[in-house]
Amino acid sequence: MSAAIRAERLRKVYPGSPPVAALKSASLEIADNEFFTLLGPSGCGKTTLLRLVAGFESITGGTLHLFGEDIAHLPPEKRPVNTVFQHYSLFPHMTILDNVAFGLRRLGKPRQEAAGKAQEMLDLVQLRDYGARLPNQLSGGQQQRVALARALAPRPRVLLLDEPLSALDLKLRQSMRLELKRLQRETGITFVFVTHDQDEALAMSDRIAVMSAGEIQQIATPGEIYEYPANRFVAEFIGDANFYQARVEQVRDNGATYLTPFGTRLAGPLVEGAEPGRSVTVFVRPEKVTLTAAATEGNLPGRVRDVIYLGDTTDYRITLEQGGDITVRAENHKDGRPLANPGDDVFVELDPSALRVLKE
Amino acid sequence: MTAVLDRLKAYAGVAPATLVIGVFMIAPLMIIFAYSFLEPNPYGGVRPAFSTGAYTKLFYERDLFDEMVFNATYLKITFRSLWIAAASVAACLLIGFPVAYYIAMQPPERRNLLILLITIPFWTNLLIRTYCWILVLRDTGLINNALISAGLIDRPFTMLYTEGAIVLGLIYTYIPFMVLPIYASLERLDLRLIEASRDLYATKWGTLRQIVLPLAAPGIIAGSILVFIPGLGAFIAPELLGGGKNLMLGSLVQLQFSSARNWPFGSALAVVIMAVVMLTLMLYARNARRNGGGLQH
Ligand SMILES: Nc1ncnc2c1ncn2[C@@H]1O[C@H](COP(=O)(O)OP(=O)(O)O)[C@@H](O)[C@H]1O
Numbered sequence: 001m002s003a004a005i006r007a008e009r010l011r012k013v014y015p016g017s018p019p020v021a022a023l024k025s026a027s028l029e030i031a032d033n034e035f036f037t038l039l040g041p042s043g044c045g046k047t048t049l050l051r052l053v054a055g056f057e058s059i060t061g062g063t064l065h066l067f068g069e070d071i072a073h074l075p076p077e078k079r080p081v082n083t084v085f086q087h088y089s090l091f092p093h094m095t096i097l098d099n100v101a102f103g104l105r106r107l108g109k110p111r112q113e114a115a116g117k118a119q120e121m122l123d124l125v126q127l128r129d130y131g132a133r134l135p136n137q138l139s140g141g142q143q144q145r146v147a148l149a150r151a152l153a154p155r156p157r158v159l160l161l162d163e164p165l166s167a168l169d170l171k172l173r174q175s176m177r178l179e180l181k182r183l184q185r186e187t188g189i190t191f192v193f194v195t196h197d198q199d200e201a202l203a204m205s206d207r208i209a210v211m212s213a214g215e216i217q218q219i220a221t222p223g224e225i226y227e228y229p230a231n232r233f234v235a236e237f238i239g240d241a242n243f244y245q246a247r248v249e250q251v252r253d254n255g256a257t258y259l260t261p262f263g264t265r266l267a268g269p270l271v272e273g274a275e276p277g278r279s280v281t282v283f284v285r286p287e288k289v290t291l292t293a294a295a296t297e298g299n300l301p302g303r304v305r306d307v308i309y310l311g312d313t314t315d316y317r318i319t320l321e322q323g324g325d326i327t328v329r330a331e332n333h334k335d336g337r338p339l340a341n342p343g344d345d346v347f348v349e350l351d352p353s354a355l356r357v358l359k360e
Numbered sequence: 361m362t363a364v365l366d367r368l369k370a371y372a373g374v375a376p377a378t379l380v381i382g383v384f385m386i387a388p389l390m391i392i393f394a395y396s397f398l399e400p401n402p403y404g405g406v407r408p409a410f411s412t413g414a415y416t417k418l419f420y421e422r423d424l425f426d427e428m429v430f431n432a433t434y435l436k437i438t439f440r441s442l443w444i445a446a447a448s449v450a451a452c453l454l455i456g457f458p459v460a461y462y463i464a465m466q467p468p469e470r471r472n473l474l475i476l477l478i479t480i481p482f483w484t485n486l487l488i489r490t491y492c493w494i495l496v497l498r499d500t501g502l503i504n505n506a507l508i509s510a511g512l513i514d515r516p517f518t519m520l521y522t523e524g525a526i527v528l529g530l531i532y533t534y535i536p537f538m539v540l541p542i543y544a545s546l547e548r549l550d551l552r553l554i555e556a557s558r559d560l561y562a563t564k565w566g567t568l569r570q571i572v573l574p575l576a577a578p579g580i581i582a583g584s585i586l587v588f589i590p591g592l593g594a595f596i597a598p599e600l601l602g603g604g605k606n607l608m609l610g611s612l613v614q615l616q617f618s619s620a621r622n623w624p625f626g627s628a629l630a631v632v633i634m635a636v637v638m639l640t641l642m643l644y645a646r647n648a649r650r651n652g653g654g655l656q657h
């Protein structure tokens with residue numbers, strides 16, 4: 001079975017003065033039935049990649065295969081791919097039912113059959129009784145679901161979703177995450193989902209491609225991305241992190257030992273160009289550090305500088321006695337009180353296994 | 361007290377507009393309407409005596425024995441005018457839509473330039489421009505001379521003073537009125553809808569039929585009305601390019617006020633044209649309301 005989508009050194013330069021290299025050289029392989037997410041800040045080329053797959057933009061360089069077939073020269077209507085557009089792009093002059101039936105009709109399905117299938121899709125997205133309305137008579141969330149039903153109705157082999165939830169409010173967004181995940185499981189269609197929201201990406205995806213400035217930084221499962229980010233950009237973009245410089249102490253065949261600024265040793269993967277004495281970046285997630293009042297051996301003394309209340313947790317910015325800062329994220333006391341206040345002297349417990357070396 | 365003052369101020373605010381519309385639009389129409397029910401004065405003008413003669417003259421004439429008999433002359437002229445106006449609308453649409461579409465798909469700076477180009481003919485007098493068409497179309501004109509010297513034909517091909525020439529003149533005169541409103545509705549067209557349509561397996565033609573045309577309908581209808589109405593009462597093109605032998609309503613009206621000296625009949629014709637136009641507009645407005653407000657688009 002060949003991959004649903006295979007892109008090799010895919011490149012897109014928008015003509016103009018100066019030309020914009022929106023996608024520099026993207027290689028990726030998306031498996032059939034996968035929920036694959038493109039994650040990155042605004043302007044990093046996510047939409048461009050989707051538009052290349054959908055066929056709205058011509059390819060500047062590289063190759064693009066869909067289920068083993070080179071699709072570079074197929075017009076959009078010849079690709080078994082449908083898109084849920086960021087701004088929904090429902091046809092304003094057609095009823096909801098006609099919108100959803102549009103793709104089926106164009107594929108030559110008779111009117112009755114197309115309407116029946118479209119109604120099924122409306123049932124699926126819980127808009128059973130809205131078929132006769134016009135798009136502007138629906139709320140944003142409802143329009144979003146119509147866009148989804150419309151794109152799913154022709155049973156595409158791949159569904160492209162361009163930030164479909166970004167215009168919805170938080171509660172709706174969270175329930176739609178589950179909904180999308182359910183739809184993907186039930187239909188067995190490959191989803192390529194674009195978002196700039198890391199929570200969304202972590203919650204929904206089988207695998208994530210993190211993008212930045214037209215380049216793919218890392219492709220991995222949500223857990224791997226979070227625990228073992230490939231570089232500083234990924235570590236910073238997904239979750240929060242404290243960064244420090246460590247020194248290479250010893251290089252072995254399958255790894256290296258690093259000397260952390262906290263006086264501890266850390267066994268980690270071999271970093272490119274590592275030789276004893278060289279400096280590398282290590283990081284620790286704030287929730288993997290604990291705040292304690294006990295001056296146990298190995299705990300780092302410091303003073304609380306800022307307390308940032310986040311509701312379920314609180315961030316403590318601590319200036320360490322040995323120099324440098326660390327942010328600790330901790331749950332509050334059961335009664336909601338924070339663990340410490342600005343100016344308090346505290347100790348930070350840092351398990352060596354929580355520290356990670358960045359490969360790049 | 362202040363309420364009265366406010367009301368007065370409000371009236372004062374709309375007074376100029378009311379005055380302009382009243383003096384320049386309503387009053388002339390009222391005069392025309394009144395004249396159509398008076399008797400003609402053989403030396404021009406009207407005699408202040410009520411008569412529906414002008415309207416009966418549309419369908420009947422007095423024969424030698426002073427009996428009223430049916431007369432189809434004016435009906436024929438009316439139908440000819442209707443079909444020539446309709447043909448101009450159709451041709452303007454066929455030419456104007458692709459032009460408007462092309463302009464709407466250009467980058468914004470380019471669009472403004474092209475729209476300016478569309479309006480350039482308006483900078484010259486219509487009479488002069490129509491005379492130029494005579495030079496192009498006549499037997500010894502540009503086209504015939506070119507065809508003959510190229511050896512394609514050996515005697516001139518009659519184009520001037522035909523209904524075709526009139527239609528050509530009307531297309532030439534009114535095509536901007538078709539292009540501009542269609543452009544206005546296409547310019548506002550969300551191009552992402554075109555992509556959505558292609559994404560859902562519609563071909564380019566399918567997208568044109570299913571998405572672009574329906575959404576441009578308000579502009580198409582507005583353009584058609586803007587070409588049809590002046591086309592129906594056109595005077596210069598039929599007169600110069602039709603040679604006056606293919607009489608249209610506009611020329612007929614003009615004739616009544618000049619050589620025929622029958623102002624009431626001329627007025628009655630004008631009233632009839634206006635009634636036809638208003639009927640068309642009312643039908644359109646009703647249609648637009650039923651289709652979810654095409655007028656507002
Ligand atoms: N049609 C276009 N012409 C020129 N530049 C474009 C065009 N579309 C996008 N870009 C540029 O390409 C880059 C990537 O855009 P895009 O793929 O839309 O990013 P994202 O979806 O990740 O926000 C941006 O710098 C953007 O300005």
Ligand SMILES: [Mg+2]
Pocket residue numbers: 043046047048
């Ligand atoms: Mg985007």
